[in-house]
Amino acid sequence: MKDDTHSVPRTVPIQSATFSNPTNAEIRRAAATGIYDIRGGGSKRKLPHFDDLLFLGASISRYALEGYREKCDTKVVLGTRFAKKPIELDIPVTIAGMSFGALSGPAKEALGRGATMAGTSTTTGDGGMTEEERGHSTKLVYQVLPSRYGMNPDDLRRCDAIEVVVGQGAKPGGGGMLLGQKISDRVAQMRNLPKGIDQRSACRHPDWTGPDDLEIKIMELREITAWEKPIYVKIGGTRPYFDTMLAIKAGADVVVLDGMQGGTAATQDVFIEHVGLPIIACIGEAVRALQDMDLHREVQLIVSGGIRGGADVAKALAMGADAVAIGTAAMIALGDNDPRWEDEYNALGTTAGAYDDWHEGKDPAGITTQDAELMKRFDPIAGGRHLNNFLKVMTLEAQTIARACGHNHLHNLEPEDLVSLTMEAAAMTKIPLAGTQWYPGKPGTSY
Amino acid sequence: MQTFDLEAQGLRNLNAALQAQSAETNQTKWEVVNAKGSHAIAVGLDAPIEVNVMGSTGYYCAGMNKQATVHVHGSAGPGVAENMMSGTVIINGDASQYAGATANGGTLIVKGNASSRCGISMKGVDIIVHGNVGHMSAFMAQSGNLVVCGDAGDALGDSIYEARLFVRGSVKSLGADCIEKEMRPEHIEILTDLLERGECDAKPEEFKRYGSARKLYNFDIDNAY
Numbered sequence: 001m002k003d004d005t006h007s008v009p010r011t012v013p014i015q016s017a018t019f020s021n022p023t024n025a026e027i028r029r030a031a032a033t034g035i036y037d038i039r040g041g042g043s044k045r046k047l048p049h050f051d052d053l054l055f056l057g058a059s060i061s062r063y064a065l066e067g068y069r070e071k072c073d074t075k076v077v078l079g080t081r082f083a084k085k086p087i088e089l090d091i092p093v094t095i096a097g098m099s100f101g102a103l104s105g106p107a108k109e110a111l112g113r114g115a116t117m118a119g120t121s122t123t124t125g126d127g128g129m130t131e132e133e134r135g136h137s138t139k140l141v142y143q144v145l146p147s148r149y150g151m152n153p154d155d156l157r158r159c160d161a162i163e164v165v166v167g168q169g170a171k172p173g174g175g176g177m178l179l180g181q182k183i184s185d186r187v188a189q190m191r192n193l194p195k196g197i198d199q200r201s202a203c204r205h206p207d208w209t210g211p212d213d214l215e216i217k218i219m220e221l222r223e224i225t226a227w228e229k230p231i232y233v234k235i236g237g238t239r240p241y242f243d244t245m246l247a248i249k250a251g252a253d254v255v256v257l258d259g260m261q262g263g264t265a266a267t268q269d270v271f272i273e274h275v276g277l278p279i280i281a282c283i284g285e286a287v288r289a290l291q292d293m294d295l296h297r298e299v300q301l302i303v304s305g306g307i308r309g310g311a312d313v314a315k316a317l318a319m320g321a322d323a324v325a326i327g328t329a330a331m332i333a334l335g336d337n338d339p340r341w342e343d344e345y346n347a348l349g350t351t352a353g354a355y356d357d358w359h360e361g362k363d364p365a366g367i368t369t370q371d372a373e374l375m376k377r378f379d380p381i382a383g384g385r386h387l388n389n390f391l392k393v394m395t396l397e398a399q400t401i402a403r404a405c406g407h408n409h410l411h412n413l414e415p416e417d418l419v420s421l422t423m424e425a426a427a428m429t430k431i432p433l434a435g436t437q438w439y440p441g442k443p444g445t446s447y
Numbered sequence: 448m449q450t451f452d453l454e455a456q457g458l459r460n461l462n463a464a465l466q467a468q469s470a471e472t473n474q475t476k477w478e479v480v481n482a483k484g485s486h487a488i489a490v491g492l493d494a495p496i497e498v499n500v501m502g503s504t505g506y507y508c509a510g511m512n513k514q515a516t517v518h519v520h521g522s523a524g525p526g527v528a529e530n531m532m533s534g535t536v537i538i539n540g541d542a543s544q545y546a547g548a549t550a551n552g553g554t555l556i557v558k559g560n561a562s563s564r565c566g567i568s569m570k571g572v573d574i575i576v577h578g579n580v581g582h583m584s585a586f587m588a589q590s591g592n593l594v595v596c597g598d599a600g601d602a603l604g605d606s607i608y609e610a611r612l613f614v615r616g617s618v619k620s621l622g623a624d625c626i627e628k629e630m631r632p633e634h635i636e637i638l639t640d641l642l643e644r645g646e647c648d649a650k651p652e653e654f655k656r657y658g659s660a661r662k663l664y665n666f667d668i669d670n671a672y
Contacts, residue, residue: 038666148549148568151530153491153511180665192551192570192589193608197664200606202587206567207526207548213506216486217526220507223462224491 037269038177040102040358040368042170042261042306042328047278049261050312052425053418054434057404065403072399073409076323078300079161079230079253082222086230086253087139087161089323090119091395092410093313096258096304096327097143097163097234099125101178101187101199102265102358105132107367109380110334112136114387118395123163123325126176126201126265128190129155136384141232144221146175147201149191153224161254162221163232164214166205166247169258169279169305171271172236176201179266182361184370215250222251232256237282237305238275244289248299256325257286259305263328265368266359279305280319281428287320296320310397317398318413319429326394333390334383336367449474453488454481461488465515468494484524489517492534509536512553525562528555531572544581547574550591556645563600566593569610575645585612586622594641596649604657608664612657613638615649624663630656 015021026037058064065072079086095115100108102125109132115122121139124130128150134140142159144151156162167173178187178199188195208217218231233247234256247255259279264272283303290296303316304325316324331337337345339352344364348355358368366378402410405417419434420426426433427440438445451461461479468474477498482488486505489498492515500508503521513532522540531550538546541559548564550572557565557574563581566574571591579597586602588610598616605622611634612625621627638651 148530148570151549152532152551153493153513153530156491156511177666194664197608198666200587202568206564206586207507207529207545209544213525216506220487220490220510220526220529223458223487224511226463226466227459 038179038266038359039269039272039356040264040266041272041356042263043273045273047261048280048422048424048428049278049306050280050315052280052420052422053315053429053431054421055311055314055318055401055405055417056419058406062406064406065408067400067403070403071408072403073411074395074399076300076411078232078302078323081253081295081299082227082251083161083230083253084226084228085160087121089121089139091391092317092323092398093118093307093391093394094120094141094302094323094325095122095330096262096325097123097125097141097165098327098331099127099176099178099265100130100133100190101125101127101149101182101370102368104367104369104375104378105130105186106375106378106380107331107334107383108133109136110378110383110387111330112140113380113384114330114333114391115139117384117388118391120391121160124159126178127187128152129158132380134158143234145201146203146205147191147199148206149199149201156221157225159229161230161232162225163234163256164218164221164252165234166214166243167236167238167258168234168264169236169260169262169276170264171267172238172276173203174267174271174275175203176264177266177359179359179361182359182370187370211246211250214246218251230254232302234258236260237277237279240277240282240285241289244286244301245293248290248293248295252299254300254302254322255286255290256302256304257282257321258325259303261306262304263331278428279303279316280425283316283319283321284429284431290320297322310394310399311401313394313398314401314410314413315418317410318415318417319431320415322411329390330387331367333387334367335365335378335386336363338365341365448476448478450478450480452480453485454483458485458487462490465489465492465494465496465498468492468496470494470514472496482521486524489515492517495534503540509534512536522559523557528553528572531555541578542576546576547572550574552591554644558646560597566591566610569593573641573644575641575647577645577647579616582619583622585610585625588612592637592641594638594645594647594654596647604659606663607657607659609659611637613641613654614657615654618655618657621657624660625657626660628656628658630654 076092116138122137123141141161230253232254233252235243237259260276300322303321341364363369366374482502484505490510493513505524507526509517516535518537525543526545528536529548531553533553537556542557542561544562547555549568555574557576560578565580565584575594582600585604589608595614599618602622604625
């Protein structure tokens with residue numbers, strides 16, 4: 001009998017796109033442990049992002065400015081609506097709220113040092129105000145969070161602006177959890193809780209239940225601080241048109257809008273990857289709300305969620321934002337996930353660039369930990385210098401683009417400077433598809 | 448006695464005047480008239496002064512109080528004494544929802560009833576309610592004492608940490624991880640002091656104590672609902 005086994009071509013093994021190796025690995029992990037995955041960071045899957053937009057530089061119909069030589073201003077003033085003392089920043093890039101507890105004290109110090117050198121602000125987080133950050137931040141935004149950990153009137157008066165956090169992009173509608181292993185004596189003391197136990201942050205504010213209450217809450221904060229400080233309201237990107245409108249109605253001086261690419265210290269992976277909207281889907285809707293209320297530029301808009309460089313900054317501003325906030329990028333600038341610690345990341349079962357189990361408190365870079373020995377690895381002076389360098393580069397990049405589009409201020413960037421590279425981006429942003437004047441859903445057109 | 452007409456002089460002027468007082472002030476007694484349910488009366492105070500508010504207040508009366516004694520001669524709206532740090536707040540009538548929310552210290556006395564969410568996320572305050580409290584009271588209460596001389600509504604002490612809850616009447620239901628606990632002599636001693644400070648003639652022996660079972664202190668999938 002003839003054996004023709006080797007002459008018949010065989011089907012090549014094909015990995016399922018649906019049941020991919022990472023998906024299967026997660027199924028096995030869940031089956032073995034019975035616990036959902038908790039991690040830090042933002043969404044890791046590919047989402048419509050600023051990369052799906054391009055700038056149209058100047059040619060004949062637009063007149064470009066000379067790079068490096070001609071002035072392109074970067075200043076931004078936040079809180080011009082009601083506050084007696086608005087914040088003036090040299091650059092439209094701010095540091096987003098990140099908690100002491102999730103981050104170490106030296107990491108908070110480095111954020112303050114870097115931001116101050118660059119002429120911008122930092123923001124506290126769930127856990128209260130630390131001397132490290134207040135002492136090194138010329139301009140500090142104090143968050144009023146649902147947990148109210150560390151909240152007190154003295155710090156409320158020591159800040160330069162107040163940010164009422166309603167939600168964040170990584171987990172709109174969700175609370176936080178700082179696991180017990182990161183609760184040192186100092187963290188426990190600041191939060192009025194026993195050392196070593198999990199510290200949950202509620203998903204809703206304890207002393208108000210809706211936009212009408214928020215309005216009165218904001219008035220109370222203004223009364224306590226003599227109407228001096230700008231009041232920001234931070235919302236996670238879910239229903240940006242209505243949430244922006246309600247934040248403005250409640251009296252916000254500044255709306256902070258965080259898309260789903262924005263990071264978090266720790267929450268369920270399913271939350272990070274499946275709740276919320278990409279930031280490019282949010283900005284246009286928030287700007288539309290501002291315009292419909294005739295308050296665009298009078299109430300400032302800060303956007304965040306995956307901002308990585310000057311192009312992202314310029315695109316966000318062109319879409320109508322007044323400033324952006326960075327969190328994950330700032331941590332990377334400080335040295336988070338740096339390949340120099342590769343061996344130790346490997347020992348933790350991961351690799352540099354992918355480490356996200358910040359809640360375990362074992363961060364080899366010494367940034368997202370309360371372990372005294374690991375914290376010693378991080379130099380806040382060098383970290384601050386690196387952050388300043390990064391902020392400078394982002395600003396220079398954004399200026400370069402703005403000049404190429406013919407603008408002498410970053411705020412003069414406009415939607416007409418942009419085109420969409422994909423149908424999805426065009427549909428989400430209402431910025432025309434490249435090479436056309438059309439976007440899906442444009443009035444008066446059909447598909 | 449300094450008398451301040453809120454209707455005529457305005458909220459900003461009132462709070463600015465009260466916030467300007469220091470420990471050395473000789474203007475230690477204030478009376479606020481024409482309160483008429485205004486919001487944010489006497490917020491952010493930081494001096495050992497006595498403020499008598501004549502009539503009922505709106506939201507957030509005595510918010511973030513430090514050192515001052517604020518006495519409301521009427522009822523209080525939502526969020527009275529929210530995030531109080533120290534001092535005393537006394538409500539002659541009823542208090543609306545979130546009374547004493549997130550308060551870190553001091554004493555809140557409600558001589559009538561308190562609505563839902565009384566003592567929510569309390570972080571060290573002592574709250575004494577002569578009447579009843581509504582649902583979700585002492586939710587995520589971290590520390591301090593809540594004394595309820597009447598009845599408590601649904602989900603008392605849901606997700607409670609280390610706060611002590613003393614209830615004389617009935618409890619409609621207990622929240623997650625909240626259980627009845629033994630009333631030991633040291634608790635009778637604490638409660639005796641609280642009742643005395645709260646100007647309440649109830650007997651400590653009539654109360655039951657509730658607190659945390661501590662099963663939710665660390666993440667465990669078996670505790671997920």
